[in-house]
Amino acid sequence: MVTKERAAPERPFHTDRRxxxxxxxxxxxxxxxxxxxxxxxxxxxxxxxxxxxxxxxKIDTALKLLGAEKSLGAEPTD
Structure with a gap:
């Protein structure tokens, strides 16, 4: 019995989705x-x-957890 090796499906947008x-x-x-x-x-x-x-x-806390300050170019508040 001969088995063929399957190639892994490509996921070019996997990290982009996150x-x-x-x-x-x-x-x-x-x-x-x-x-x-x-x-x-x-x-x-x-x-x-x-x-x-x-x-x-609560929204400010969520934004900090998501790193919004860094991604928006704001100065750190600490």
Whole structure:
């Protein structure tokens, strides 16, 4: 019995997909942050202001974890 060796399927976009997923996440987070900042500028009440600030803190944390500061060319805040 003769077996043929199969070539591994090519995955030229494998690493690009991860990068694209990261960019999509960054874009989504930045869009949410922009909307929240606009709501904050509109002068919400104290409860809504606290909620918006908490959401902004979560988004900032997520952006830091994704390395947005480095990819956007911002200076480190530490």
């Amino acid at each position: 990068c694209g997923d990261r960019r999509s996440a960054l874009a989504r987070l930045l869009g949410q942050k922009e909307q929240l900042l606009a709501r904050l500028e509109a002068g919400p009440g104290p409860n809504e202001r606290a909620e918006i600030q908490a959401l902004l803190a």
